[in-house]
Amino acid sequence: MYYEQARNFIYRNARPLDIARWKYLFENGSKEDVLISLTAYQNEDGGFGNALEPDCWNPNSSPVQTWVATKIIKEINLEDKNHPIIQGILKYLSSGKDFDGHTWSNTLATNNDYPHAPWWNFETSQEISYNPTACFIGFILKFADKNSKLFELACSLVKEAYNYFKIHFPMDSMHTVSCFIELYEYIKKSSMNDLLDIEEFNTLLHQQIKHVITYDTSKWAVDYVCKPSLFIGTKTSDFYMNNKEISDYECEFILNTQEPDGTWAITWSWIDYPEQWNISKNWWKSDLIIRNVRYIKEIRG
Template identity: 95%
Template sequence: MYYEQARNFIYKNARPLDIARWKYLFENGSKEDILIALTAYQNDDGGFGNALEPDCWNPNSSPVQTWVATKIIKEINLEDKNHPIIQGILNYLSSGKDFDGHTWSNTVATNNDYPHAPWWNFEISQETSYNPTACFIGFILKFADKNSKLFELACSLAKEAYSYFKIHFPMDSMHTVSCFVELYEYIKESSMNELLDIEEFNTLLHQQIQHVITYDTSKWTVDYVCKPSLFIGTKTSDFYMQNKEICDYECEFILNTQESDGTWGITWSWADYPEQWNISKNWWKSDLIIRNVRYIKEIRG
């Protein structure tokens, strides 16, 4: 692997947040530096915007951009329930903003006012999606006060979400599936197994993951496809052993497809805002470097 080239690309092109992530994950950097950088994307309502999700330049809080913040919290194993960033997210989720009583919106109307990828365009009639709601349910179960109305709501929503998952099983949306994998992991971590049939959930997710993974690896370099790393980040994952062969293949694929500048090709684009896309593309390249280097480190050791 071109580790030095990857590192140099990060230092030359990445956002301060992603430089801090790189340092923390690979250079014994400070968790606090990530949190300081992350705070810059958080709004007064506790939600996140400001292109934290690089395909959406909406400065206003939205569920999807707030979900990205929860992923970073998970990445650095922040456990302090009283941390201002976590409390802010819980305040946003409990406010009812962008929430219909069952799910948080996948897109928001103000997205349309700013540069964004077409998949973040807001339309009035939208189908129910558990992306990112399933993740938020798990986040609340982990971090909210167990005596709060928000925690009580999350317990109820977990059962609704699981019912939806079983009715729509198997799903074809890899991102929605990844949200259910996150929910499963949060429930296990929070020892909330009594909320639903965790063994059944485990069995169904094994089948579900294998349903959506793109096994035609000839498509991996050219199309936006589903790779195992979307669901499996470590050897300790409940889903690693059953997918070991394709996970190991992804390691080889990552090593064989790195560009000489240390990056990997981005297999998607958006045409409406070419100037902003060129900036976002570099942000995505930095994020992909971090994810790929971490994946190799976790799976290959």
């Protein structure tokens, strides 16, 4: 019953974008429908805003919201480098906006002008973060023209990012770790392994995943913790076999914790903006349904 309940919630409550994602992933839906819905969140500068990331209602383009768009591009296997959405993202990334020469900003000052979760609040003193920069580096290496200045920049940034990763290894931030795993996957698939030591990167990521996963599964249903699905989406992942037991357990956990309405508990919340949080929470429920159903289908078959 888990699938039908999940499907019903999506059709009754989800944003058009998430309905299109559901249809594409599970009902032989159209890739173009996903892209049409995604375009609604893209701004003139090519970046994304407008609460594409439901925890941030900033309409202005931001790196984190633009990163969410790149995740959806991966999800639907869009490979056309000339697609307007991809070209727009490359335009935004090459503009220098929200970029300090080394990393793209994790939060923006304009976030504070709109409803948002506390972790997207802008503070004047910001620590260096490779969330989402590590993902953008991989995206650029995959999609940018190899003769462009942006591609040349990414070839330099990937070395900086990898040095940062090794210096700060092992990391405690699960989201930053997931960005480095994305970078690894982009590089591996692009056959540009000469940019760094891909075998060493693989070895370190195996250790890093073990370090950051929450093995106390009693916390999974009530706290915002790190589960293997953040890093491992399929059985073909380089990291699945080494984490098979806990990954397979997550499938059982998902099946056992579904709510009667087809959703799963959202284990985080906002302090401020309660009205907007109630809307965003509903959006997150749809996103989590899609992720959970996809994970079960990929891992359990």
